[in-house]
Amino acid sequence: MPLLDLQGPVVNRPPVTHVPAPAGSSAAARKFGVKPMPELVWNEDVARETAHLYERIKAVVPAVEWPIFAPYVKAINELKRERNAVILAHNYQTPEIYNCVADFVGDSLQLAREASKVKSEIIVQCGVHFMAETSKILNPEKTVLIPDSRAGCSLAASITGEDVRLLRDRYPGVPVVAYVNTSADVKAEVDICCTSSNALQVVESLGSDTVIFLPDQYLAKYVASQTKVKIIAWKGACEVHERFTADELRMYRESDPTLQIIAHPECPPDVLAEADYTGSTAGMIDWVRHNRPKRIVMVTECSMADNVQAELPDVEFVRPCNLCPHMKRITLPKILDSLVYMKEEVVIDPMVADKARRSVERMVNLQN
Numbered sequence: 001m002p003l004l005d006l007q008g009p010v011v012n013r014p015p016v017t018h019v020p021a022p023a024g025s026s027a028a029a030r031k032f033g034v035k036p037m038p039e040l041v042w043n044e045d046v047a048r049e050t051a052h053l054y055e056r057i058k059a060v061v062p063a064v065e066w067p068i069f070a071p072y073v074k075a076i077n078e079l080k081r082e083r084n085a086v087i088l089a090h091n092y093q094t095p096e097i098y099n100c101v102a103d104f105v106g107d108s109l110q111l112a113r114e115a116s117k118v119k120s121e122i123i124v125q126c127g128v129h130f131m132a133e134t135s136k137i138l139n140p141e142k143t144v145l146i147p148d149s150r151a152g153c154s155l156a157a158s159i160t161g162e163d164v165r166l167l168r169d170r171y172p173g174v175p176v177v178a179y180v181n182t183s184a185d186v187k188a189e190v191d192i193c194c195t196s197s198n199a200l201q202v203v204e205s206l207g208s209d210t211v212i213f214l215p216d217q218y219l220a221k222y223v224a225s226q227t228k229v230k231i232i233a234w235k236g237a238c239e240v241h242e243r244f245t246a247d248e249l250r251m252y253r254e255s256d257p258t259l260q261i262i263a264h265p266e267c268p269p270d271v272l273a274e275a276d277y278t279g280s281t282a283g284m285i286d287w288v289r290h291n292r293p294k295r296i297v298m299v300t301e302c303s304m305a306d307n308v309q310a311e312l313p314d315v316e317f318v319r320p321c322n323l324c325p326h327m328k329r330i331t332l333p334k335i336l337d338s339l340v341y342m343k344e345e346v347v348i349d350p351m352v353a354d355k356a357r358r359s360v361e362r363m364v365n366l367q368n
């Protein structure tokens with residue numbers, strides 16, 4: 001059914017940005033100490049020690065580029081062991097991060113589940129800031145680092161905790177669901193979180209005939225199209241997925257009627273109407289693994305097609321893809337800096353984190 005209402009901020013506010021702290025200045029740097037920067041050289045030893053990692057990405061990273069990545073990969077993996085740190089990486093990370101230094105990869109839900117089980121004292125989150133905040137919310141006693149704290153998200157920047165309080169005043173008693181692509185401040189004000197892989201299940205779990213769903217208006221529309229629950233949405237959008245158009249997909253389909261098209265639910269409804277499958281980033285990857293199409297368009301961020309291509313070289317990816325500029329702020333040199341200088345530490349007001357934890361844990365604990 002169509003959305004019941006679409007709300008937006010009263011005034012246009014500047015996006016939420018995170019100011020990076022100087023190297024070595026964090027509480028984490030004082031607690032764990034700063035290490036010397038490893039020597040970054042490319043020689044026969046490095047080539048031999050990293051050859052098995054290059055094997056994983058050779059379908060998508062040209063051999064001439066590996067001598068640039070390999071010294072960082074080696075240094076990061078050594079330092080990670082020395083520091084007893086774990087690297088969680090989102091499916092949108094570039095292939096050399098996703099395949100060569102990450103300990104766990106996945107969509108937002110999988111990363112949140114993984115974060116709740118981590119044993120190491122230090123988590124390095126290769127993804128955007130709200131993902132690192134989610135890890136910190138679930139692990140208040142652990143040190144969570146993000147290689148570049150300016151890695152934001154247009155959805156997370158579209159709404160504040162104050163906006164949620166105003167929505168509650170406008171719709172008293174209506175439960176509020178927040179997509180995890182929100183700040184800790186917003187999570188602290190809502191009843192439960194969701195991700196793109198469990199949004200429908202979360203909305204229906206509340207037993208209410210009306211739900212406020214924020215901040216992604218397109219994910220809200222997608223959920224509304226699949227449930228009888230009436231949805232009040234927020235006007236946020238993903239700057240990456242809203243750029244895809246139904247026209248471009250029809251053009252690709254006309255040029256090859258056997259082409260498969262799969263899309264992320266952050267896309268507008270007319271784009272989703274062209275897709276053979278809609279799902280979270282992990283859902284899309286699983287779909288390709290199971291269906292093994294000859295040619296496919298993944299209507300999502302570019303690096304994901306690279307990562308699946310690295311695993312399944314026989315599948316041909318047609319690439320009208322858009323880059324997420326925030327995800328792309330995370331690079332091997334910045335991951336190394338994180339581990340050397342213990343930066344940039346994710347810090348959340350403990351009272352906000354306690355409130356936010358309830359809504360994240362309520363989601364994580366929902367039965368599959």
Ligand code: 13P
Nearest residue numbers: 107108109195196280281
């Ligand atoms: P997933 O939870 O599907 O990985 O989505 C996160 C995201 O930011 C997509 O743009």
Ligand code: SF4
Nearest residue numbers: 153154238239240324
């Ligand atoms: Fe946010 Fe969109 Fe980037 Fe995902 S792809 S992190 S929703 S801006």
